[in-house]
Amino acid sequence: MPKMKTVSSAKKRFKVTGTGKIKRKHAFKSHILTKKSKKRKKALTKWTLVHEADMNNVKIMLRLK
Numbered sequence: 001m002p003k004m005k006t007v008s009s010a011k012k013r014f015k016v017t018g019t020g021k022i023k024r025k026h027a028f029k030s031h032i033l034t035k036k037s038k039k040r041k042k043a044l045t046k047w048t049l050v051h052e053a054d055m056n057n058v059k060i061m062l063r064l065k
Helices: 008-013 038-045 052-061
Strands: 014-016 022-025 047-049
Touching (some): 008 014, 022 052
Antiparallel strands (some): 014 022, 022 047
16 A cells, blocks of 8 residues: 555645644735734734644644654
């Protein structure tokens, strides 16, 4: 059998932490930034964790499961 490939879009968007959690970037940071406050844009820059409800799907895409 051939090896299972990871989903290319997923490997570009998600990172696995040392404890096995999956982190992601925030959306809404690419354009139409003039109407957003500095505080909001700065908060969107940071990484956050993937929600529990989406964890299974992301793990399948990254072939962690």
